[in-house]
Amino acid sequence: MSNVLEELKYRYEREVNHGHRSAIKRILEGDASPSTMVVLCVSAIHSTCDMKIGTHSVSINGSENSNAAKVELTDGWYSIDAFLDALLSKQLFAGKLFIGQKLRIWGAGLCGWVGPVSPLETSKTAGLLVHINGTYRAHWADRLGFCKGVGPPLAFRCIKSNGGPVPQTLVRVTRIYPILYKERLSNGGSIVRSVRMETKMMQLYNHRCSTVVEGIISEFQRGTRDSCINNDNDSEEGAKIFEILESAAEPEVLMAEMTSEQLASFTSYQAKLEAIRQSDLQKSIEMALEGAGLSTREVTPFMRVRVVGLTCKSYEGKIHHKEGLITIWNPTEKQQFELVEGQAYAVAGLMPLNSDSETLYLQARGSTTKWNPLSPLAIEHFEPFLNPRKSVLLSNLGEIPLSSEFDIAALVVYVGEVYTAAHQKKQWVFVTDGSVSELGSEEASNCLLAISFCSPSVDDSFAPVNSNLEGSTVGFVNLIKRAKDQMNQLWVAEATENSDYFFSFDLPHCYHLKNAAASAERWAKISSLTIEKLKEKVLFIIGDCKG
Structure with a gap:
């Protein structure tokens, strides 16, 4: 009993007198x-819970989990x-978590908490x-509470x-793909566009908006619209003065003879x-834009980064x-602008979505995800894995596996007509x-x-590729x-969402071309002459060759 009292006295001294608080x-x-x-310790194991908090379901990892277990943790x-x-x-x-076990928990959330409480x-x-990606076994001698380091x-x-x-x-x-833009449509669907297509779409949207706004402003300037003002003494007197001045031949003379109170009423009314009038104009513009299908666009930029996990040299598996x-x-x-292909990073704040046998798919928010580059000294502790970009020649394209990515610099021989298929x-x-320089050689098929x-087929005004590219050297x-x-x-x-093309080769992402x-x-x-023959071959293939 005396030990319990001493412990309570010690805790009172720590918490109340010294302000020390546990995790x-x-x-x-x-x-x-x-x-x-x-670091917390499992102090009790409760039965399986249905994860219901009041009348609301609590979700873990973004989906409701009716088979989640509940345990009690102590610091x-x-x-x-x-x-x-x-x-x-x-x-x-499976018995791998038990009472008395210490866990190192990182990145946990808090549910059912509405505000500061004892x-x-x-x-x-x-x-x-608590989720498995942020939960690790702790050593039995680890100190309970917040960890001093990461x-x-x-x-x-x-x-x-x-x-x-x-x-x-x-x-x-290993790869940094170009910026893309996802627009959410009014019908609930969405469209993904490249920087080039989004720029064109934004220019078209702004032009259409300007046309509508100019029309509404012109109507306001030509028309007469009565504006209602709440009747009060100042407004009533100001309205009378306003009407007198509007009909007067020399309003300046009348204004010079007004008292300061009359001028104040007139200025306030005006x-x-x-x-x-400005409010009415703004409402009319908003209604006209909405009627023309030009409501505010919901566009979110995003980028994709392909990565590979680092493996420590001491790993024996x-x-x-x-x-x-x-x-x-x-x-x-x-x-x-600062993420670099080939660089190793310590990344914090990723959320996995799904995976297949080869690739793990994750997402992140730019503002909450931290990419800290590893020092050359730290990188030496891991197995090397380099897959730098290189330019592929048509004569060597057979060495590239099917469905693999590749980069190439080539002369555009012909740009075909746009057609619609599968809503695209x-x-x-x-x-x-x-x-491959000689058309008559056995390798002519590589030319x-x-x-x-x-x-997207909804972008009726834009072709995926401009016909002006014909005859230009382009990097894909x-x-x-x-x-x-x-x-x-x-x-x-196939050029996918992640594909792009360039005319300048001095930028870092296309310098290898x-x-x-x-x-x-x-x-x-x-x-x-060879290029002309190749163009004739293309025209013959697509059925546009005459004669």
């Missing part, structure tokens, strides 16, 4: 984030309930949301697609009248470089690079590459190789 107390009182790394001073996600619940039911007064519905990152290959947010992991960037594709919504300028506008572009471009990146057209002896590639582009240009200058 759970600080979280429940709103002075610490539940996502901070903390040695206070306790709190914790709702486990499906994967952690399986670990619990741990002794918290409701039974409040608790931590723990080791979760290995990329260990990320579970339905295991909740990833506090931190290590990756190497200001109110102008404010009402079978090395498998797990790939991931990260979609960053609303990327910051720093992320757009499609267009074929035929290119060559001169790497041409047909690239399929597509864009992130094309997908498709099966060869054996009948027409053509290489075939500079030498190939220069070679193609030199070949084009001395091969006009």
Whole structure:
């Protein structure tokens, strides 16, 4: 009994007199984030819960989980309930989580919490949301409470697609894809556009809006619209003065004879009248824009980054470089311009979505995701994995596996007409690079590459590719190789959302195409006859050849 009293006295001294608070107390009182790394101990295991908080369902990892388990966690001073996600619940039911076990929890959430509350007064519905991607076994001697430093990152290959947010992991960037824009339509659908197409769409939208606004303003200037002002003494007197001045031959003379009170009433009325006119004009513009289908556009920029997990050199298991594709919504300028292909990063704030046998798909918010580059010294501890971009020649395209990405610099021989298929506008572009110079050789079938471009069919005013590209040397990146057209002896590639093309080769993302582009240009200058024959071949293939 004396030991209990001494313990209570010690805790009173720590909490009340010295203001020391435990981790759970600080979280429940709103002075610490539940996502901070903390070591807690399993103090009790409750039966399976249905995750109902009042009349609302609590979701873990974005989906409701009716088979989640609930345990009690303690920091040695206070306790709190914790709702486990499906994967952690399986670990619990398998006996891998038990009373007395210490857990290192990172990136947890808090549910059923409405505001600062004492741990002794918290409701039974409040608790931590714990997921497997942020939960690790702790050493039995680890101190309970908040961790002073950041723990080791979760290995990329260990990320579970339905295991909740990833506090931190290590990756190497292998590909950075161009910025895209997703527009949400009024019918609930959406459209993804490239920077080039979004710029054209924005110009068209602004032009249509300007036309509508100019028409409404013109109508207001021509028409007479009565504006109603609430009747008060100032407005009534100001209205009378306004009418007198409007009908007067020399209003300046009348104004000079007015008293200061009359001038104040007139000025006040005039200001109110102008404010009402502007309000009416704004409402008319908004109604006209809505009627013309020109409501405010909901457009969100995003970018995709392909990564591969880092493997420590001391790892004794079978090395498998797990790939991931990260979609960053609303990327910051720093992320757009400072992320570098080939660089290794410690990334915090990723949310896995799903996965297949080869790729893990994740998403992130630009403002909440941190990309910290690893130092050269830190990178030395991991297995090397380099896959730099390189320019592919048509003569070597057979070495590229089907469905793989490749980059190429080539001369545009012909830009086909736009046609509609499967609710998309499609267009074929035929290119060559001169790497196979003689049409009569056995390798003549390697001379041409047909690239399929597509864009949303709702963008009626825009072609995926401008016909002015014909005769230009263009750099294409992130094309997908498709099966060869054996009948027409053509290489075939598809330009996806992640594909892009450039005319300048001095930028970092297309500098690797500079030498190939220069070679193609030199070949084009001395091969006009060959290029003409290739164009005739294309026209024959697409059925436009006459004679």
